[in-house]
Amino acid sequence: MRRDLGVRTRELSMTRDISPVADLRGLVSWLLLCLRERPELVVAATPKASLLSLIAARVTRVPRRLYSAVGLRLEGAHGGRRRLLVAIERVTTAASTEVVANSRSLAKRYEELRLVPVAKLRQTVPGSSHGVDCTHFSPRRADADLAQRLGLDLSVPVVGFVGRLTHDKGIETLVAAAKLLAHLGRGIQLLIVGPQDEPDSSDYLKMLKDSGLQVSSVGSVDDVRPYFSLMSVHVLPTLREGFPNVVLEASAMGIPTVTTDATGSVDSVLPGVTGLLVPARDPQALAHAMSRLISEPQTAASYGCAARAWVTRDFTPEAVVRSLLDKPIAVLAEEEA
Numbered sequence: 543m544r545r546d547l548g549v550r551t552r553e554l555s556m557t558r559d560i561s562p563v564a565d566l567r568g569l570v571s572w573l574l575l576c577l578r579e580r581p582e583l584v585v586a587a588t589p590k591a592s593l594l595s596l597i598a599a600r601v602t603r604v605p606r607r608l609y610s611a612v613g614l615r616l617e618g619a620h621g622g623r624r625r626l627l628v629a630i631e632r633v634t635t636a637a638s639t640e641v642v643a644n645s646r647s648l649a650k651r652y653e654e655l656r657l658v659p660v661a662k663l664r665q666t667v668p669g670s671s672h673g674v675d676c677t678h679f680s681p682r683r684a685d686a687d688l689a690q691r692l693g694l695d696l697s698v699p700v701v702g703f704v705g706r707l708t709h710d711k712g713i714e715t716l717v718a719a720a721k722l723l724a725h726l727g728r729g730i731q732l733l734i735v736g737p738q739d740e741p742d743s744s745d746y747l748k749m750l751k752d753s754g755l756q757v758s759s760v761g762s763v764d765d766v767r768p769y770f771s772l773m774s775v776h777v778l779p780t781l782r783e784g785f786p787n788v789v790l791e792a793s794a795m796g797i798p799t800v801t802t803d804a805t806g807s808v809d810s811v812l813p814g815v816t817g818l819l820v821p822a823r824d825p826q827a828l829a830h831a832m833s834r835l836i837s838e839p840q841t842a843a844s845y846g847c848a849a850r851a852w853v854t855r856d857f858t859p860e861a862v863v864r865s866l867l868d869k870p871i872a873v874l875a876e877e878e879a
Contacts, residue, residue, distance in 0.1 A: 552575060552579070554568065554571045554572065554575065555568065555571070556568040556590055556591055556594060557590065558588075558590055560626075565590070565594065568590075568594045569594050569597060569598060572594050572595050572597075572598035572599075573598045573601060573602065575598070576598050576599055576601075576602040576604060577602055580602075580604075581599070581604055582604070582605055582606060583604070583605075583606045583607075583608065584596065584599040584604050584606070584607050584608065585608045585610055585866075585867075586599075586607070586608070586609055586610065586634075586638075587609075587610040587611075587612055587671070588612065589615055589627075589630065589631075589634070592609050592610075592634050593630055593633065593634045593637075596609060596634055596637035596638050597633070597634075597637050599637070600637040600638075605639075606639055606640075606869075607637060607638045607639045607640075608638065608639070608640050608642060608866075608867075609634060609635060609637075609638040609640070609641045609642070610642050610644065610671060610866060611641055611642065611643045611644065611648060611652065611784065612644050612648075612671050612784035612785070613648065613782060613783055613784035613805075613806060614627075614631070614648070614651060614652075614655075614782060614784075614805065615627055616628055616631060616655075617651075617781070617782040617804075617805060618709075618710065618781055618782060628655070628657070631657050632657055632658075635652075635657055635658035635659075635662065638658075638662065639662070640662050640663075640664065641658045641662050641663050641664075642664055642665060642666060642866055643663065643664070643665045643666075643784070644665065644666050644669060644670055644671045644784045644785045644806075644866075645665065645666075645669040645670070645783075645784060645785040645805075645806045645809040645810075646665060646668075646669060646809050647805045647806060647808050647809050648665070648783075648784050648785070648805055648806050649663055649664070649665040651805050665865075666785075666862050666865045666866050667861070667862070667865040668809075668856050668857065668862075669785045669809050669810070669857075669862075670785040670787060670790055670857060670862055671784065671785065671787065671862070671866070672787070672859055672862055672863060673790070673857040673858050673859035673860075673861065673862035673863070674787070674790035674791055674793075674794050674853055674857050674859070675794075675859060676794045676850070676853060676854045676857075676858075678767075679767060679770075679790075679791045679794035679795050680794060680795060680796075680850075681771075681795055681796040681846075681850070682767065682768075682771045682795070683771065684696055684771050684772050685768045685771060685772065688768050688769075688772065689772055692733070692758040692760070692772075693758055694731055694733065694758055694772060695731065696772070698729050698730065698731050698756075699729070699730050699731070699774040699775070699836045700730070700731045700732075700733050700772050700773050700774050700775075701720065701730050701731070701732055701733070701773070701774065701775050701777055701832055701836075702732075702733040702734075702735065702769065702770065702772065702773035702775070702776050702777065702792075702797075703716060703732070703733070703734050703735065703736070703776075703777055703778065703779075704735045704736055704766060704769070704770070704776070704778075704788045704791075704792070705736045705778065705780075705786075705788055706736055706737050706740055706743075707734065707736060707737065707738045707740060707743040707746045707747065708740035708741075708742055708743060708746070709742055709781070710780065710781050710782055711778070711779070711780050711781070712778075712779030712780050712781050712802065712822065712823070713746045713749070713750075713779075714749070715779040715822075715823055715824070715825050715828055716732070716777060716779045716828070717749055717750065717753050717755070718825035718829075719779070719825040719826075719828035719829035719832060720732055720753070720755050720829075720832075721753065721754075721755065722825060722826065722829040723829050723832060723833055724754070724755060726833075728833055728836065728837075730755075730756070730832070730836065731756040731757075731758065732750070732755055732756065732757045732758070733758050733759075733769065733772060733773060734750065734757065734758070734759040734760070735759075735760050735763060735766060735769045736761070736762065737761060737762045738759075738761045738762075747759065766788075766791065767795065770791065770792055770795045770797055771795065773792070773797055774835070774836060774839075774842065775797070775798055775799075775800060775832060775835045775836060775842060776788070776789070776792035776797045776798065776799045776800070777799070777800045777801070777828070777832060778799060778800075778801040778802070778807060778810075779800075779801070779802055779820075779822070779828055780801065780802055780804050780806075780807050780822070781802070781804050781822050781823070782804050782805055782806065783804060783805060783806030783807045783810075784805075784806045785806050785807075785809060785810060786801065786806060786807050786810050789801060789807070789810035789811065789817075790810070790853050790857055792849070793811075793816060793817075793846075793849035793850060793852065793853045794849075794850055794853050794854070795850070796846040796847060796849065796850045797846050797849070798816065798817045798818075798835055798842050798845035798846045798849060799811055799816070799817040799818075799849070800817060800818045800819075800820065800828065800831045800832055800835065801817065801818075801819060801820075802819065802820055802821065802822040802828075803819050803820070803821055803822060804822045811849070812848070812852060815845065815848050815852075816845055816848045816849035816852055817845055817849060818831040818834070818835070818845075
């Protein structure tokens with residue numbers, strides 16, 4: 543940002559997980575920053591950064607405090623941990639002047655769980671946190687050299703997954719579905735791309751290695767486009783999202799997606815037009831959807847073309863970011879008062 547936009551930046555250190563000492567230190571840093579800089583607007587995203595920055599912004603009377611809600615960590619949590627996450631979410635929304643969910647289903651979930659007053663809540667239109675650059679992400683030929691280095695045979699369908707290697711992304715469901723296809727004699731290759739530094743990532747790497755499937759796994763990459771270009775189908779068997787940006791990226795590259803009906807992901811495809819939706823945690827349904835697109839390449843190509851047309855039309859970064867930052871009526875009324 544400093545180099546390309548010429549803006550002045552400040553950096554604060556925070557931990558992702560709950561850590562009382564580190565969190566108190568982070569809150570003090572935020573308070574000092576807000577007192578020194580006196581911002582007119584704070585835009586916060588991700589749970590920890592939002593909690594600390596918005597509390598500090600409210601205490602120091604920053605006039606506009608925007609919580610960019612990009613998912614609910616409490617989904618899938620149970621017992622005391624869930625109660626704690628609910629409490630944290632309510633403190634965060636209480637400290638904000640507006641909460642902007644990045645999908646229709648996420649906004650609905652906030653309402654259902656009564657996490658925020660409806661008057662504060664809105665959503666980006668049509669969804670996502672920043673849209674997709676369809677010039678950068680565009681259809682390209684498969685890189686045969688890359689495929690060879692990864693041990694992939696491009697004459698065999700490649701089912702790709704892009705994301706963090708962790709429980710919330712539904713890795714168990716993907717492995718179980720791929721095993722079902724292998725049992726039925728449907729030859730596929732799995733291409734797994736994304737960060738492998740979550741606490742449970744090593745468990746899933748071992749699961750993939752021991753699955754007996756043809757798997758090629760790479761960690762974080764600077765440019766995901768060459769890997770997308772190798773995929774016949776993109777699969778995101780996620781358990782929760784805000785709005786999955788990887789689906790927009792795959793769509794912009796003309797690749798059909800199979801994803802789940804979980805919060806956020808349910809908004810990322812037009813079922814039967816740009817991809818397919820299946821119930822979360824349902825390996826049989828996922829296997830059936832994957833098999834359909836693999837065995838019907840014309841249908842897969844049609845979905846891919848429709849997906850690119852959809853995101854090119856409706857998910858331009860300028861429009862999505864404008865809908866995030868536009869002042870809602872409630873904020874305008876508060877400023878006038």
